[in-house]
Amino acid sequence: MGCLGNLLWFVFGGAVTGLSWCLAGCLWCISIVGIPVGLQCFKFAQLSFFPFGKDVQYGGGAGSFLLNIVWLLISGLPLALEHLVIGGVMCITVIGIPFGLQHFKLAKLALMPFGAVVY
Template identity: 75%
Template structure:
């Protein structure tokens, strides 16, 4: 079921959200200081392309907290808003609810991506 969900997800919106993460990663990689942030964006883009069957575990320390604050101010709010809006639109129909829940999972990850692990 996860494979079918991932295929439908990619066709009906996952490609757009994954490309948004790739675009943010490219912008962060312009500077040498932002390369670690950009690499994290590319990791999350792979989750955004195919999210079904994967879980996000949050953790981290002080370094992750500081990086999350910088991330939130520069890129996080925009990506989280994008995922939240898509999630609300997808939850309008009964068939779209599982896809909307995946968008909400990605919206939470967009707010605090550092210190999070994908399992």
């Protein structure tokens, strides 16, 4: 079921949200200081392309917290709002609820990506 869910996800919006994460990663990689942040964006773009069957566990220390604050101010809010809006639209129908829940999972990840581990 996860394979079918991922295929439907990719066709009906996952490609767009994954490309949003890739764009954020490319923008961060423009500067040398932002390359680690950009690489993290590319990792989460992979999750955004195919989220079914994967779980995110949050953790991290003070360094992750500080980087999350900088991330939130620069790139986190637009990505989180994108996922929240699309997730809300998906939850209008019963069939779209699993897809909306995946968008909500990605919205939380967009707010706090550093220190998070994808399983």
